[in-house]
Amino acid sequence: MQSTGCPAGQTPGPTGACPGGLIVFRVDDKNLAASGLTASLLVITEPGANGATSWPSYSNGLNDVLQAGASVDGSTVFGCTTAGTTFTGNVLGSAAFTASVGIGAGLAPGASGTLYFRVKVK
Numbered sequence: 001m002q003s004t005g006c007p008a009g010q011t012p013g014p015t016g017a018c019p020g021g022l023i024v025f026r027v028d029d030k031n032l033a034a035s036g037l038t039a040s041l042l043v044i045t046e047p048g049a050n051g052a053t054s055w056p057s058y059s060n061g062l063n064d065v066l067q068a069g070a071s072v073d074g075s076t077v078f079g080c081t082t083a084g085t086t087f088t089g090n091v092l093g094s095a096a097f098t099a100s101v102g103i104g105a106g107l108a109p110g111a112s113g114t115l116y117f118r119v120k121v122k
């Protein structure tokens with residue numbers, strides 16, 4: 001939870017936030033392959049349509065356009081920490097997106113990254 005968005009004295013709803021609250025989601029990835037094996041691509045798909053309690057049902061979709069690389073910090077810049085990651089459906093308000101991690105260079109054994117995305121509660 002980055003911000004509940006609740007005025008003083010108001011209790012957050014079932015999402016843990018009031019309208020206008022910001023929720024950050026974090027997905028960690030790591031290549032567990034043995035030395036010498038490089039994963040050429042990891043695809044993370046967030047379909048955003050898995051029932052009434054999924055984030056698109058209580059939010060206005062993506063709050064930020066997702067980026068890739070070292071500038072991603074999960075507090076002011078959102079996206080994937082792995083350079084070269086590409087996104088599909090990466091627009092403000094989107095309720096679904098795909099992140100293709102490791103495009104080009106691949107993911108070396110032991111390499112890891114983090115995908116962050118943020119939504120604003122309706």
